[in-house]
């Protein structure tokens with residue numbers, strides 16, 4: 173296919189455009205901006221219509237080929253998609269024209285599997301003709317670490333180091349990371365998530381570690397966003413009259429806003445999104461910003477039951493501001509306002525309290541026998557609020573995203589609806605496996621020494 177390679181620019185615009193390989197391996201741009209695709213090779217309505225009967229891996233190949241042209245061989249990409257997405261992606265009809273898209277059937281039962289698995293495979297390809305080794309450092313409060321550790325497990329020339337706060341992750345989350353072994357090193361830190369994050373940040377900036385090639389796998393990496401456009405295209409192709417460009421409403425429960433950026437990218441590629449509902453928990457700095465035009469971080473972030481969304485300053489907001497013609501620097505200051513009127517036409521942002529989240533879990537079960545966990549319930553509540561306020565007229569096609577498996581929150585769900593969610597195969601069988609992890613205080617030097625002793629080449 174003789175088509176052009178997509179390049180990636182930095183939202184700070186002080187470095188040259190990068191190839192996908194450069195953008196992925198660097199993570200953050202050297203000017204501390206975030207990489208974004210410069211162009212979005214269009215998908216024609218007829219082409220989207222033709223995807224209706226295709227498998228998820230085939231749709232992933234169709235979408236991602238647009239961004240990997242010139243960087244990854246097309247046949248190779250097809251294999252990677254087959255290999256990464258060997259699990260179900262159910263779309264559940266709920267009521268009227270509303271649906272729930274379940275992204276919880278991957279190996280760690282969170283939607284983060286979708287992006288982490290593809291990004292790990294891309295990095296593996298990029299490292300093949302490289303003589304050095306890449307060390308992915310990541311701090312986690314639970315879901316990211318296990319998704320990343322699983323995704324990179326066994327990828328050659330890539331090592332993964334995961335830091336987690338010993339008392340803040342559940343036993344099941346811990347075991348998902350510490351039983352892998354191989355190229356995955358786990359470190360339990362006697363501290364909080366913020367301490368882990370601070371240790372990782374310091375390592376990135378440490379000249380004593382310059383002999384080690386460090387990279388990150390968090391959602392500042394564009395490799396974590398592109399694969400998240402795929403499931404929006406998939407849901408649209410499955411449900412909509414694509415040839416007629418039927419509009420769709422998506423609702424996305426959001427914390428760092430990486431998932432939402434996947435929907436924005438899908439829209440750019442040609443999915444006619446009538447409105448993108450972005451629903452947060454009480455960390456509602458973005459809904460407030462959309463409403464008032466004033467952006468204020470929430471420090472420290474508020475503790476809510478949808479704990480993977482407890483983010484007081486989302487790292488992907490700079491990307492959204494950029495898409496709407498504004499400029500936010502790496503500290504979170506808005507130096508140029510985005511086009512708020514256009515943003516409000518496209519995006520309906522809403523904050524959902526824990527009380528409303530719990531009520532939504534109860535009500536969805538009572539009315540529709542729809543089983544939601546706290547994150548998906550925030551999305552469903554946001555969709556409900558949008559549809560109710562939309563006024564008369566035919567109901568639009570809509571899809572709310574469920575980002576985790578209900579079995580990850582058994583106590584909450586048991587208390588609310590008296591049901592014990594069935595544990596999926598991916599979460600079973602961890603009990604007997606041996607765990608291996610190092611233990612550390614929040615002191616930086618021992619961490620640095622461990623990295624140096626383990627990974628630096630002499």
Ligand SMILES: *Cc1c(COP(=O)(O)O)cnc(C)c1O
Nearest residue numbers: 426427428429430431480575576
């Ligand atoms: C990470 C996560 C989210 C938030 O996704 P963002 O891309 O950070 O907005 C929502 N739900 C679950 C279960 C998650 O793990």
